[in-house]
Amino acid sequence: MTKNYNFNTKAIRVLIYIFLGILLLVTxxxxxxxxxxxxxxxxxxQQGVGFLPSTHIVENYEILTGRGLDLVRGFLNSLFIAVxxxxxxxxxxxxxxxxxxxxNFRGKKLFAGFxxxxxxxxxxxxxxGFFQYMSRLGLTDNYAALILPSxxxxxxxxxxxQYFQSVVIQDLIDAGRxxxxxxxxxxxxxxxxxxxxxxVTLGIFAFIASWNNFFNPFILLSSIEKYxxxxxxxxxxxxxxxxxxxxxxLGLAITIVPVILIYIFLSRYIINGIAMGSVxx
Amino acid sequence: xxxxxxxxDHYGYLFIAPFVIAFxxxxxxxxxxTFYLSFTDTTLMSSEATWVGLQNFERLFADDVFTTAxxxxxxxxxxxxxxxxxxxxxxxxxxxxxRLKLRGVGAWRALYFLPNLLMPAAIAALFFSLFSFYxxxxxxxxxxxxxxxxxHYLQDPTITRGLVVFIQWWMWFGQTVIIIMAGMTAISISxxxxxxxxxxxxWQMFTRITLPLLKPILIFIFITSLVGGMQMFDIPYLxxxxxxxxxxxxxxxxxxxxxxxxxxxxxIGAAATVGVVVFIMTTIVAxxxxxxxxxxxx
Numbered sequence: 396m397t398k399n400y401n402f403n404t405k406a407i408r409v410l411i412y413i414f415l416g417i418l419l420l421v422t423x424x425x426x427x428x429x430x431x432x433x434x435x436x437x438x439x440x441q442q443g444v445g446f447l448p449s450t451h452i453v454e455n456y457e458i459l460t461g462r463g464l465d466l467v468r469g470f471l472n473s474l475f476i477a478v479x480x481x482x483x484x485x486x487x488x489x490x491x492x493x494x495x496x497x498x499n500f501r502g503k504k505l506f507a508g509f510x511x512x513x514x515x516x517x518x519x520x521x522x523x524g525f526f527q528y529m530s531r532l533g534l535t536d537n538y539a540a541l542i543l544p545s546x547x548x549x550x551x552x553x554x555x556x557q558y559f560q561s562v563v564i565q566d567l568i569d570a571g572r573x574x575x576x577x578x579x580x581x582x583x584x585x586x587x588x589x590x591x592x593x594x595v596t597l598g599i600f601a602f603i604a605s606w607n608n609f610f611n612p613f614i615l616l617s618s619i620e621k622y623x624x625x626x627x628x629x630x631x632x633x634x635x636x637x638x639x640x641x642x643x644x645l646g647l648a649i650t651i652v653p654v655i656l657i658y659i660f661l662s663r664y665i666i667n668g669i670a671m672g673s674v675x676x
Numbered sequence: 677x678x679x680x681x682x683x684x685d686h687y688g689y690l691f692i693a694p695f696v697i698a699f700x701x702x703x704x705x706x707x708x709x710t711f712y713l714s715f716t717d718t719t720l721m722s723s724e725a726t727w728v729g730l731q732n733f734e735r736l737f738a739d740d741v742f743t744t745a746x747x748x749x750x751x752x753x754x755x756x757x758x759x760x761x762x763x764x765x766x767x768x769x770x771x772x773x774x775r776l777k778l779r780g781v782g783a784w785r786a787l788y789f790l791p792n793l794l795m796p797a798a799i800a801a802l803f804f805s806l807f808s809f810y811x812x813x814x815x816x817x818x819x820x821x822x823x824x825x826x827x828h829y830l831q832d833p834t835i836t837r838g839l840v841v842f843i844q845w846w847m848w849f850g851q852t853v854i855i856i857m858a859g860m861t862a863i864s865i866s867x868x869x870x871x872x873x874x875x876x877x878x879w880q881m882f883t884r885i886t887l888p889l890l891k892p893i894l895i896f897i898f899i900t901s902l903v904g905g906m907q908m909f910d911i912p913y914l915x916x917x918x919x920x921x922x923x924x925x926x927x928x929x930x931x932x933x934x935x936x937x938x939x940x941x942x943x944i945g946a947a948a949t950v951g952v953v954v955f956i957m958t959t960i961v962a963x964x965x966x967x968x969x970x971x972x973x974x
Binding site: 404407408411412415418419421422423425426428429432440441443444487488490491493494495497498499500503506512513514515516517518519520521522523524525526527528543544546547549552578579582603606607609610614624625626628629631632640643644647650651654655657658662665666669670671673 | 684685686687688689690691692694695696698699702703705706707708709710711712713718763767770775776778782784785786787788789790791793794795796797798799801802803804805806810812815816819846850851854855857858859893896897899900903906907909910914930933934937944947948951952954955958959962963966
């Protein structure tokens with residue numbers, strides 16, 4: 396009886412591992428092909444599917460940048476926007492959520508509930524009204540229109556409230572007050588350093604979301620020297636690179652490798668952060 | 677002391693002030709403006725705009741392309757959501773099962789999640805290349821004899837829509853696993869132990885303990901996925917010609933909104949109308965589900 400039971404569990408385990416293996420192949424294979432093809436020459440790619448890297452990465456890079464596509468500039472543009480968005484999102488979301496967790500002001504419950512509602516409704520669909528409003532202010536084709544809205548990130552405040560509920564230590568705040576620190580000083584000098592792990596987690600999400608964002612810059616930006624990386628990806632599909640497969644794959648690889656690197660080093664923060672942003676005690 | 681405390685709590689308003697001000701400027705006003713524009717014939721070219729009442733809405737509802745876009749968006753979302761939640765539940769059960777003791781749970785999970793972080797624009801371009809006529813998929817299918825000759829995958833409406841469904845599933849099932857597992861590990865083991873004493877089998881424990889206690893998390897996943905799905909743009913836009921081809925099979929709400937916005941006359945009144953209708957539809961479904969299911973819980 397016991398033997399039978401063990402055998403069954405073992406067999407099931409093997410079947411599960413096979414299933415997990417197939418699922419892993421489906422998950423990773425497209426990404427692997429992308430990275431590998433970025434190093435293969437166009438003729439190698441045309442000759443057949445290959446799973447091992449080749450040696451033509453420099454050649455591909457020369458083709459990629461030799462046809463008027465300023466990938467470096469796009470990279471720096473995306474980086475500038477993403478870093479600004481990250482700083483604003485984390486700072487102002489933590490400011491607001493700290494205020495909600497620490498102070499008992501009238502309407503704070505209402506405000507916290509309102510933030511949840513904001514997370515649940517598709518505010519992105521107001522992009523047309525946003526665009527027309529920005530064009531009246533002369534802010535289309537301006538990074539301010541992409542960066543400043545991150546001061547009011549509802550998801551970040553939602554995350555921050557849950558985070559501060561677990562890290563705020565009232566005694567530290569009281570000690571700060573006894574020492575004569577101002578309320579904002581306590582936030583800056585005592586709570587922010589303490590909240591660093593949460594700031595890193597939220598910051599990674601804000602950074603990646605901005606880095607990957609295609610729709611908003613696509614609607615708002617018009618001059619080509621301001622294009623972000625996802626917008627240049629669209630150019631890669633155009634006629635200029637029609638048959639230069641190696642260069643196309645390399646261009647795509649350049650846009651995703653930074654995120655893969657972030658993930659390799661900070662996956663723990665990211666995975667815990669997703670769990671934290673969704674599970675409410 | 678009472679007065680001091682009273683004053684101190686007013687700092688809360690100062691702390692939330694930047695968020696509130698930025699929200700009014702960059703969040704609320706654009707929503708109001710979008711609603712306002714949907715009742716006008718504003719274009720990108722003219723500074724003058726006339727109030728046209730419900731004309732934009734009447735035209736939109738009479739437009740077959742709009743019906744196609746809404747139905748497509750729902751179809752693509754539902755077809756990706758069901759396997760997404762199904763596989764995620766299955767994996768979460770396996771990964772948290774103490775009798776199976778699977779190895780490397782953290783690593784499996786981390787790898788399954790990877791596609792979620794990658795730039796959707798690049799993913800769309802990648803799948804466009806993989807499934808192009810001279811791409812690796814055709815090379816493989818023809819050389820290994822699965823297909824007699826190369827196929828134009830992205831000219832077949834069913835295959836193209838299926839591909840968008842697949843990409844959406846591929847990008848999101850890993851995240852759903854992480855969230856469901858977080859919910860499952862929060863359930864007290866003693867509940868299962870006492871159920872075991874009462875002679876419950878695995879299926880009974882899943883349906884009577886796990887699922888009911890996971891309900892808030894499943895609602896969260898459902899709503900966030902719905903809200904994202906109704907605004908799907910990058911993948912269907914960049915996978916083919918940006919007009920929902922072939923045969924309008926991957927025309928979505930947001931692609932239609934963008935097409936109206938970017939048309940030669942730049943009819944932003946009509947584009948805003950698409951945004952308003954999808955906004956109302958999504959908000960009603962999302963908040964409806966949230967409040968109905970949440971209240972029944974109490």
